[in-house]
Amino acid sequence: SGFLPQLKSILSKFGVPKEFLDILPGSLRDYPEVPQAKGALSSLRGEPFFIPLYELFLTYGGIFRLSFGPKFELKGNPGRNFRFCYGEGPDPSRWRSMACSTKGYCPSIASEVCSSYDWPFGRATDRLCKKLDAAASDGEDVEMESLFSRLTLDIIGNALFNYEFDSLSNDTGIVEAVYTVLREAEDRSVSPIPVWDIPVWKDISPRQRKVTASLKLINDTLNDLIAICKRMVEEEELQFHEEYINEKDPSILHFLLASGDDVSSKQLRDDLMTMLIAGHETSAAVLTWTFYLLSKEPGVMAKLQDEVDSVLGDRFPTVEDMKNLKYTTRVINESLRLYPQPPVLIRRSLEDDVLGQYPIRRGEDIFISVWNLHHCPNRWIDAEKFNPERWPIDGPNPNEVNQNFSYLPFGGGPRKCVGDMFATFENIVAITMLVRRFNFQLALGAPLVGMTTGATIHTTEGLKMTVTRRMITPIIPKLEKKFREVDGEKALKTPP
Numbered sequence: 001s002g003f004l005p006q007l008k009s010i011l012s013k014f015g016v017p018k019e020f021l022d023i024l025p026g027s028l029r030d031y032p033e034v035p036q037a038k039g040a041l042s043s044l045r046g047e048p049f050f051i052p053l054y055e056l057f058l059t060y061g062g063i064f065r066l067s068f069g070p071k072f073e074l075k076g077n078p079g080r081n082f083r084f085c086y087g088e089g090p091d092p093s094r095w096r097s098m099a100c101s102t103k104g105y106c107p108s109i110a111s112e113v114c115s116s117y118d119w120p121f122g123r124a125t126d127r128l129c130k131k132l133d134a135a136a137s138d139g140e141d142v143e144m145e146s147l148f149s150r151l152t153l154d155i156i157g158n159a160l161f162n163y164e165f166d167s168l169s170n171d172t173g174i175v176e177a178v179y180t181v182l183r184e185a186e187d188r189s190v191s192p193i194p195v196w197d198i199p200v201w202k203d204i205s206p207r208q209r210k211v212t213a214s215l216k217l218i219n220d221t222l223n224d225l226i227a228i229c230k231r232m233v234e235e236e237e238l239q240f241h242e243e244y245i246n247e248k249d250p251s252i253l254h255f256l257l258a259s260g261d262d263v264s265s266k267q268l269r270d271d272l273m274t275m276l277i278a279g280h281e282t283s284a285a286v287l288t289w290t291f292y293l294l295s296k297e298p299g300v301m302a303k304l305q306d307e308v309d310s311v312l313g314d315r316f317p318t319v320e321d322m323k324n325l326k327y328t329t330r331v332i333n334e335s336l337r338l339y340p341q342p343p344v345l346i347r348r349s350l351e352d353d354v355l356g357q358y359p360i361r362r363g364e365d366i367f368i369s370v371w372n373l374h375h376c377p378n379r380w381i382d383a384e385k386f387n388p389e390r391w392p393i394d395g396p397n398p399n400e401v402n403q404n405f406s407y408l409p410f411g412g413g414p415r416k417c418v419g420d421m422f423a424t425f426e427n428i429v430a431i432t433m434l435v436r437r438f439n440f441q442l443a444l445g446a447p448l449v450g451m452t453t454g455a456t457i458h459t460t461e462g463l464k465m466t467v468t469r470r471m472i473t474p475i476i477p478k479l480e481k482k483f484r485e486v487d488g489e490k491a492l493k494t495p496p
């Protein structure tokens, strides 16, 4: 923002009246008006809302004001609608410790001999592989979107608070409760009227009563897990340090508690809920759209499988392998470009400010369409093409800074994703283990794969795929030999 708005913001904090600030030079009235994007409400119906936003961007340019009326504005406030699951959400001062704990979790995994099987990533993906193996034997098609959702729920539950949802194997009460709450949060973020705020409705609507009961079950479970973990931390003699790890419970919750973070159980529970929500559907959506894209580009899939065969063979990936799985990483980079999760970020202006050449008033909501940035025809050659090669294989891992904020896979600035490293390892493990063992094709006669939005981009009717076992000769890669020499037990843990 410019100097004058900043000066005025400071003066306003010192209590200088708004009427006086408005007559100072550089008042927001002196700036050009933001172009108004007008249209019929009907044009926003029936498709995910970032698609009309993209069309408006092509017509009006990078910054425009939406004048589609209240319905659209209500849609754009997912933050408010998630609050019922985690109160007011994490206090920004808690960000650092949340970020440190997920980042701390990754170095804990990063030992060369520590395969992903020792961590939730590999174990849960292995369970998914067994499921797919059975489907391949029976010649049954599978709906991959819901399987990915279950995979990432199992992973995040285990990593966050050492809890085995095991949703890939069965639907326990707690799994159903988690899905009830997540679906409700997503439905609220796209619903035009907040009926859930009507006091009597909460008590009489069977659906709202189910949501309340589910939330209670989740909160009780989290409270128990926090209490157990607090006791463990009190009893242990280990001193906390950067590479601290409790072998019995290497969870993020344990890490948070052991770091001596002085925080109430309620705040901890809210933080865990935030991470559960933020880290579950995002990763599931990335996997869903990556497999969709791969099914459309057999050449990319073949190149990916070649890399996985030569780097991993039949063993579980380690964090060390990440730097050699360069093409796999580029596939994920490109999938996140074409299907950013979430596709639109939302901010509210706390003060009068200036964006580009346009004035922004205090209290205005701003949609930052990452979808628009990632599909902009002026920025990307063949913007709609799934082309992992657009990212130089030996170049730096693309992020918001080295791409000059035209690529925002994990957001940017102080509210950037705290789980970026975690999610990258999770996605690499899942993709490599799956494509090593199976080929994936869109099922014959499956419905067209359309998009719809909640907090992330979902498919309209699932991702139905035919999964077949790959005919591959077993490879004994170098690192496995090393395991056999140094640690016979680790070698036994490789998949058959």
Ligand code: HEM
Pocket: 089, 098, 102, 274, 275, 276, 278, 279, 280, 282, 283, 286, 341, 342, 345, 346, 408, 409, 410, 411, 412, 415, 416, 417, 418, 419, 420, 422, 423, 424, 427
């Ligand atoms: C925030 C993307 C996985 C925890 C964000 C933001 C993005 C993002 C774009 C910024 C939101 C904003 O600016 O408003 C992703 C993607 C993931 C992923 C694409 C998977 C590939 C994870 C995981 C965790 C996590 C695994 C936790 C372990 C968070 C948290 C926030 C966040 C706590 C802040 C949420 C808030 O502002 O309310 N993520 N994320 N994310 N992410 Fe992730």
